[in-house]
Amino acid sequence: MVDRKKVILRRYLVALVLTILIFLIGVMLGGGIANIKIGKLAKLEREMKTRIMDLELQFLLAEEQPCSSELPGLAEELYQIGGKLNYMERQKGMDDPGVLELKKYYSLLQIRHWLFLKMVKERCKKDLHLILYFYSNEPKKCDRCGDQGIILSYLRKKYPNVRVYSFDVGLDSGAIKTLMKNFNIEVVPTVVVDGKVLHGFQKKEELERLLQGS
């Protein structure tokens, strides 16, 4: 006859110790994977910097016919980095120092790309529309930023000659601050279409009219 009902503490403890072990190792490995992703993103950004610089220099160095018929590239790659950054921000939190650092760097890359395209546009008379988008990730500060983001991603997908650069106004970056000062940005969302500042939420139709009208 066996006493089946009797609590044998050892059984419960062995499973508990093993659970804690697997759990800790698992969470540590999982965190490691997240860190690998952050590292990958940092590498992507560094590569991006070189590529943008390369593009700029190619343009500046070419003495004859710097204006090719194609539109200058790297915009899609920049968006992709932006998308990954957004994802990491949701995963690790907005205050994660690693994510913040990458975001700042990304903003600088965007400004640089924007400046370059502005130059190309002016010198080569390209039919390009450059949109700057100032937003905040904190829903309390900006309840329509999400909507504005949806509309802008739609526009850049629909019109191949539209480039959108988005900046988090909460980022502690001198370059962004200067940019905001230049355009008198006081509210979020603010959209700047080819230098024209539009304060507050902008509807899809209004933006499309602007893009097609000019």
Add this chain to the structure above:
Amino acid sequence: MIWNFETILLCIVCFFGLYSSLFFLFLILDNKERLDDPKPKRFPSVTTIVPAYNEERTIAKTLRSLLKLDYPRNKLKIFVVDDGSTDRTYEIAKRFENANRGLVKVFKKQNGGKASALNYGIKRTKSELIVSLDADSFVSRDALKRMVGYFDDPTVMAVTPALKVYKPKGFWRRIQAMEYLLGVFLRKAFALLGSIHVTPGPFSAYRRKFFERYGYYDEGNLTEDIEVALRIQAKGYDIENSIKAEVFTVAPNRFLPLLRQRLRWYTGFIVNLLRHRSLFKQRNNLGLFVLPTSLISVGLVLVTAGFSCYILAKSIAHLFRSIKLLGFLDAIKMLKLNLNPFYFGNEFIIVTASCFVLGFLIIYSAKLFSRERSKIKYSYLLYVLIYYYLFGFWWFWTLINKLFGRQIKW
């Protein structure tokens, strides 16, 4: 890592899932020698009672499987209690009685529910053991022989078999087949802990003297099988399990009948647990671990499934927002599935994956120890993807019904 509701919930669910899986796996592997059924010292007399209400379609097959049982004929009796059927159940059963005089006996009574039919049969036999068998279930040849050995231990009042789904084809039955297989594993684990708290309708065996001493099946009860199991536990007796005594039952193959079945089971579980709540005070495996664990897991599944629905609702709201902003066609065009591995998984991915692997190991060992022949790979995948939400939904529906006082009928 961000500590919000989502990550904390995931943390708790993963920890709980890991712990219970590891505990039960170790328990089974540690007691492998107890997985084999004891050789019976003698063959006690057995009456199998088949309560039947409008079962003309399956009763013949049920009786044929009983007639094939490998058990001394002078020790076996098969009672069919026709609970006021309006179809041909009685006629068909009578044919079996005529062909097997002395072995099969058919009774007809006014409709009064399954428990009353079982009691009707119990009161008309002097056999040492009573085995109930629903008229939609079939037994394997050696099932009874495997089970009776456990009764050599005088503290054992009931023995349960390994209950499986009959012909698990189709979506709903495949999912249930996995659920039942997991049940096969858990029931054995519970038996090792002296903590079985359900003796399922199909082919559970009881000592007749338990009914005489502590009362018969509760006739008003939604789940008389849960009630009697909890009562056996409350009286301090044991319930054993044979993991190799296979019994097959016809499972619902559509959503609504399945929902109705679960509503009855889960409501019955709550009602009977409340009735026998003194079990929580027992300082043994059942009171301290098994019952609390089952309640906690129901709670966790409810919260997690609810939370997933909230996330789903949020994405749907986002889609509607896009439609409002962009128009229907453009919003649909913007939808795309991102398959880049960068966007896959979070900090808990390894822990979650270990839970799935352990779950598979549990089902696999259930298959191994219970001699299950069917393949489980794809069914397990289906089970993992769907079952959690189904289980959550069934419990949610049960609680809603309970809260708003709706009557659940048999």
